[in-house]
Amino acid sequence: MRLTVYLAGEIHSTWREEIKKKSLALDLPIDFVGPMENHDRSDNIGEEILGEQPNAVFKDAAASSFNNLRTGVLMQKADLVIALFGEQYKQWNTAMDASSALASGKPVILIRPGKLHHPLKELSQKANATVETVDQAIKALAYIVE
Amino acid sequence: MRLTVYLAGEIHSTWREEIKKKSLALDLPIDFVGPMENHDRSDNIGEEILGEQPNAVFKDAAASSFNNLRTGVLMQKADLVIALFGEQYKQWNTAMDASSALASGKPVILIRPGKLHHPLKELSQKANATVETVDQAIKALAYIVE
Amino acid sequence: MRLTVYLAGEIHSTWREEIKKKSLALDLPIDFVGPMENHDRSDNIGEEILGEQPNAVFKDAAASSFNNLRTGVLMQKADLVIALFGEQYKQWNTAMDASSALASGKPVILIRPGKLHHPLKELSQKANATVETVDQAIKALAYIVE
Amino acid sequence: MRLTVYLAGEIHSTWREEIKKKSLALDLPIDFVGPMENHDRSDNIGEEILGEQPNAVFKDAAASSFNNLRTGVLMQKADLVIALFGEQYKQWNTAMDASSALASGKPVILIRPGKLHHPLKELSQKANATVETVDQAIKALAYIVE
Amino acid sequence: MRLTVYLAGEIHSTWREEIKKKSLALDLPIDFVGPMENHDRSDNIGEEILGEQPNAVFKDAAASSFNNLRTGVLMQKADLVIALFGEQYKQWNTAMDASSALASGKPVILIRPGKLHHPLKELSQKANATVETVDQAIKALAYIVE
């Protein structure tokens, strides 16, 4: 049995690489999917496909349709979602991805630094499990497939 | 036919009162529900019911269970959700409420200032409609029941 | 027991008035809901609420978000959908409304002139019943509540 | 990870072959399914299986039951639906397939020429993404599996 | 709290009247709905609405579309289904109604004479409760609302 895990959250740091490497090192039977990690490409994908849009709002609207399309297809393939919140950025799409997964019955592990406990308390209470670090999330993954 | 609308979003300003007054002025057949708007009570409800918790994280965990319970019961009663994002606060529970509603098939109107279009682009693309002001949301409500 | 029926289809003729009158004449315990029937208002509602859009496509996109919002809320209230196809117009939103209703388990009566049987054959086969006239649809409604 | 994509829409042109070739050229991990593309066979399948029917309407009814059966089985296998609207034909079954997919949670890419934006505005607003050409749809597919 | 009960099963005897009378006598807070009980009308409804059909099979097809429409609308309103099997007739639509209800989560009481236990054993095992007489079904209804 192999699992597919969707990695939701910020695309400015290398946390996905860290999870993949550590999962590989432990030989966990897990495949990872996630959003476009090239930030510029993610922001520009609407205009790349549809051509120039009238202004920044419409450029964003176009980009988000392809980003949501990608997330929609890949998350349906996932057995589990890991959503990481960091200390920067609004991260509302991370909250959206985690909540969408929960609402459709997909288990979710939340990773967030302890200092974010207050604003994330409602989402954390809904998530299946909340941890603070990538290493703890790896332990949780390992526990599932042990 | 009367509609029930859940008003998700920040509890620090008076936008809910504004919506209710304007809806009443237009005689819209709409009942409004929403989260606990007394911020202190919302933060303390866990300890108020369960007694003192070991630390701030557990106090938050306790409070969020009752806040999510309230949201869960009332949102099931709602025909429509309005989610308002302002310029302050993390507002991850607002993103969570809007996404939960969308994932379970409930129509959502997003209210957000134009300057927040970028971080909200994915959620906005999923919402049924996005507006910038309470007045525009009222027009949308009026259009539904016209 | 009262029923709520959503009347999907073209907004250029008076077929909804005809159904409502005939239902009233028969004293059927049925309330009717449906799309905005003022065509100009339906086309302009996006700009009425959000202000002028960059071009006709974006004006349409804005309008459709409020039209779909209205349909989404009202169709959830409906026990039954009647979808009428006439000989003019593309009527893809009528096909969309009928299919959405069927896919979510709501019974659908299709009204279409006999000469449209070929292009509507797949949708007709999925609908619960297909008739050719408003009078036949009224007989079907009367049969349900008899 | 391989994806299965259902190609809904007109069967009179070669757009499906174009998509398949371009997907192959890009080595995308995608399998394509779709409706019977032999138009005569699609129209006659009812009588081919059940024998002669009383008239054209019943011939259509018989054919549509097998066409819907095929679509029902294959669309359940699909991770994503691409629906193409051209400038000819009624294409109500295309609208039906796209709407059925959306209503059951399957992501949909709409392809339509710009000049059809008005009659397709409601369906376009519901679709995950709307593009104008097969090449743009291929870029969207490539973005998902990138 | 009032309940709505759908009475599925044969329309040749007066068992529905018996249930309604006994429920009334016990003052149970229950409303009853069910299929068209005028057998001729049920068989002819297709031709009554759509006009003469080519032959008996098509007459049946037309009638069944309106019978299924009625059942679909009324069963969605029901909190509970009672399905009665007698010793005559094929009663496949009774089995269909009971199974549809069960598959969509509606509780079902089966009434069948003891001698039919063998051919009904699989359906009986799926039903919430199986009884042999109308009086026993009334006792079960009374137990629910006691």
Added chain:
Amino acid sequence: MRLTVYLAGEIHSTWREEIKKKSLALDLPIDFVGPMENHDRSDNIGEEILGEQPNAVFKDAAASSFNNLRTGVLMQKADLVIALFGEQYKQWNTAMDASSALASGKPVILIRPGKLHHPLKELSQKANATVETVDQAIKALAYIVE
């Protein structure tokens, strides 16, 4: 807005009366439903309706079909479930009722004495909120409708 609350759990003490009285004293807009509280009647209902069964196991099987029927109908009417675990009895049907509610999206408040925290830890983690006393549950109900 009135809420309906299903009270799952042991039928040997008077906790339901206590909840109802306290809810009434606070004028909460809540109606309560629940299982048959007459223990003998609950155990004997199978034989009361169906007559004597071959042995104790079959007597139990018969009774449980009517008890589950009642629970199924009433729980579908509930907006919220309160499940109380005491220190006596196996209470597996209480765990079943709470889990069934959770699995079908109904919010659940768990009441259990602190000393039962260990064996109830998995169910408690799934419940929306866990409290120790009827008074705390009343506070939670009051918080929802405040």
Added chain:
Amino acid sequence: MRLTVYLAGEIHSTWREEIKKKSLALDLPIDFVGPMENHDRSDNIGEEILGEQPNAVFKDAAASSFNNLRTGVLMQKADLVIALFGEQYKQWNTAMDASSALASGKPVILIRPGKLHHPLKELSQKANATVETVDQAIKALAYIVE
């Protein structure tokens, strides 16, 4: 792409073998599953596993639980159900299997001799397609995977 087809219906004739042979001859990519075809074993499986039961009704109840278990597991694996009605036997479990499949969104092909059109009219109208012979069902299967 391979399909799994559940073959519901009578177990007294060799129609399943006929379908399997003809499918194999056409090299259709289809795997077939279905109920226990050894009639005695199907009737006795309850007592074989649980030991002697008090009487024929309880023997049937025991057997049906294992037959329904088998059907439940295998039908979940099926992409399509073929339900055959013959001229003998009550065949209520066939109607149950077909209706359960339809209610849970699985496509169904009905096979029934023309003379059974009247009692099967409602089920036939709900099925995706109705044919009269195994050969016609094979043609329908071939059309799906063509």
Added chain:
Amino acid sequence: MRLTVYLAGEIHSTWREEIKKKSLALDLPIDFVGPMENHDRSDNIGEEILGEQPNAVFKDAAASSFNNLRTGVLMQKADLVIALFGEQYKQWNTAMDASSALASGKPVILIRPGKLHHPLKELSQKANATVETVDQAIKALAYIVE
């Protein structure tokens, strides 16, 4: 066709090993999954991953989040659940796992000693089949894949 079976229930005896061995001996095409069977590890997993918790209740809460996460992921992969009740322990999580499976449409075989029939009567009535021994459960599994 291979099946995946989730083995819910007590982790203090070797019943899972017995089932796996007997399934292997019969060459049944079945893979088994289940909860963490190392009792200490199951109780301590919360603190192992998250560090020391304030007290026993919070230690339990932390552990249960990872245990429920594991169960959630693995049960979604299962085609069938076997839930074993023994004579010791509260086993409320076993009742929860069985009920969650039933509520989400997964077939369940209950294994329980005859003497537990009374407290398990409601859950037994909901389960697809109830047996008394591991050997009987193996016979049921063999019957499914026969």
